[in-house]
Amino acid sequence: MDRTIIRPDGLPEPLGPCVPAVLDGCRYQPEISGMSGRDPATGRLREGVETQTRQALENMAAVLADVGWIRQEVVRARVCLTDMGDYGP
Numbered sequence: 001m002d003r004t005i006i007r008p009d010g011l012p013e014p015l016g017p018c019v020p021a022v023l024d025g026c027r028y029q030p031e032i033s034g035m036s037g038r039d040p041a042t043g044r045l046r047e048g049v050e051t052q053t054r055q056a057l058e059n060m061a062a063v064l065a066d067v068g069w070i071r072q073e074v075v076r077a078r079v080c081l082t083d084m085g086d087y088g089p
Contacts, residue, residue, distance in 0.1 A: 006030065008066040011059055012043045021063045030067050035060045049086040053079075
C-alpha cells in the first residue's frame with residue numbers, strides 16, 4: 001500500500017512518534033494526527049486552551065492546504081483534553 005507522508009513547511013515538529021498527515025494510496029483522504037497548539041514560529045505552546053485550540057486548527061488548515069483540501073471538507077475530528085475543566089461552552 002502506497003503512503004505519502006505530508007510535512008508542510010513552517011509547522012512545528014510533532015512531539016510524539018507521529019507525522020502531521022498521511023495520504024493513503026487507496027483513497028485520497030488525508031489522515032491528520034498530532035496537531036497541537038504550538039506556535040509554528042517559536043515551537044512553543046500558546047497560552048490558554050482557547051488560543052491553543054485555535055492554533056491547532058490553524059496548523060491543521062496548513063496541512064490540509066498542503067494537499068489541496070479545506071477545513072469545510074473535514075468529516076470528523078477528535079480532540080483530546082488533558083483537563084476536563086476545559087470542556088464546555
